[in-house]
Amino acid sequence: MFEMDVQIDDIPPSERFAAWRALCEGPMVPMELRSAHEDDFRATMWGMDLGQVTVAGSSFPSLWTQRTAAHIRRSDPELYHLQLNLRGEADMVHGGVTTTLGDRQFMLTCTSLPYEGAIERGRTDELTIGIPPSLLPFPVDDLNRLLGRQLSGRTGIGGLLADVLIRLSAEHTAYRPADTPRLGTVVADLLTALLAHELDGGEAETGPAAFQMAPESHRNALVLRIQDFVRRNLHISDLTPASIAAAHHISVRYLHRLFERQGHTVAAWIRAQRLERSCRDLADPLQSGTPIHAIAARWGFSHAADFSRAFRGTYGMPPREFRLTALAHGTLGTRETHKTHEAHEAHATHGLHVTHGGE
Incomplete structure (x- = not known):
């Protein structure tokens, strides 16, 4: 952090x-x-x-x-x-x-x-x-x-x-x-919900005339609601396009079309979300005692071998090696974090009183 x-x-x-x-x-x-x-x-x-x-x-x-x-x-x-x-x-x-x-x-x-x-x-x-x-x-x-x-x-x-x-x-x-990834998820989700609300026919406070969403925006708002539904149900191993479409009163064909417009399939997006959350939990020191298969099951992977294969294909290493590396270094870091550190170091020479907390 x-x-x-x-x-x-x-x-x-x-x-x-x-x-x-x-x-x-x-x-x-x-x-x-x-x-x-x-x-x-x-x-x-x-x-x-x-x-x-x-x-x-x-x-x-x-x-x-x-x-x-x-x-x-x-x-x-x-x-x-x-x-x-x-x-x-x-x-x-x-x-x-x-x-x-x-x-x-x-x-x-x-x-x-x-x-x-x-x-x-x-x-x-x-x-x-x-x-x-x-x-x-x-x-x-x-x-x-x-x-x-x-x-x-x-x-x-x-x-x-x-x-x-x-x-x-x-x-x-x-x-x-260890708190910061969870807090980041909370802030990002609330920000996304606010923007979706404003795009979903809301009225900005700039004047009396509300701006209405174009059909494209309506589709994107629906995708956002579907994605939120999926995130809340990732633990269900048999989460399928059919069950997702039924929950939103649309056809499976239309669901696939919505995700195709976003550049990915429904199944690929669900798998990416599950892997992302598994990755976060594997890197969490507070969960270092939780078995890898339990973390995989928590996010909807019913077979440990399938999880290991998908994880390696995405992150380039098996889950166990990833966990050991992440816990050894405290964090894997991001490009944005690296930039923030660089900016901090660049400004530290201007006589400012700066205190910062590390990892």
Whole structure:
């Protein structure tokens, strides 16, 4: 687990904004920043990796940010960010939409597109989720329709996600490395549910006119519901296309067509989900005493030999070797985690007071 806390109050006031700008204008997501408080900039930031998902929080006075096409050409991690405004107001321009975020309102942004933000009406506190597109089961065109819009964090799914993020913020130093993959799954699932709700005919808070989903979006929302159903029933070894289709009142043929549009078969997607969860449990130190065949059965593999063959074909090693390697190293790591470590090391030379928790 990678965790970071940044405090700049212990360096000279005249150097604080330069230190903050060096942190934010890093190699991963370069941008331009200005502030009316550059002579005495008081701000805090924390962040933590939850597998492929990151959660970060910050608090600052007035701030103007801009990420241009030139910044994007310099570096683009190709991430979506869901920003939750907790206190204050932020004026944002992104995806062709101009938005003012108030308390407990979300906004989705993409690092691959320019944006501009202005915070000029007092101190602002915000939380941000970073997530790669591969974890979001929506076409890019659908996600782009949500960019820059207000999404509610006060009620419903948005309220639930906001509550989870606020709790993470309050207790972000209390979790162990083994907790982070599970927390990442929770955050990613709630984020996906919020976006699906908004795409499924919901009304964004940008005005009185609701935007309705195109037929393509309706199909994608159905795929999302089916995928959620499958994830909740992976333990059932005889989970089949027929039983899945019946549960959603569609034909088996239509089910196969839905998944073909996503680029895979129903069976292949189910197997990938089972292997992913088996992989996570095998790497979990708290489950090191659980027999491999029990973990396989937990996720719907009724035959140990079939599980071992499928696992080796996907991860390049048998389950036992994978477990030994994962437990020996504490974590297998991800490209995103590696990038976060690199960014942290790059910023550590700018006089910031940084504390971080390791694995």
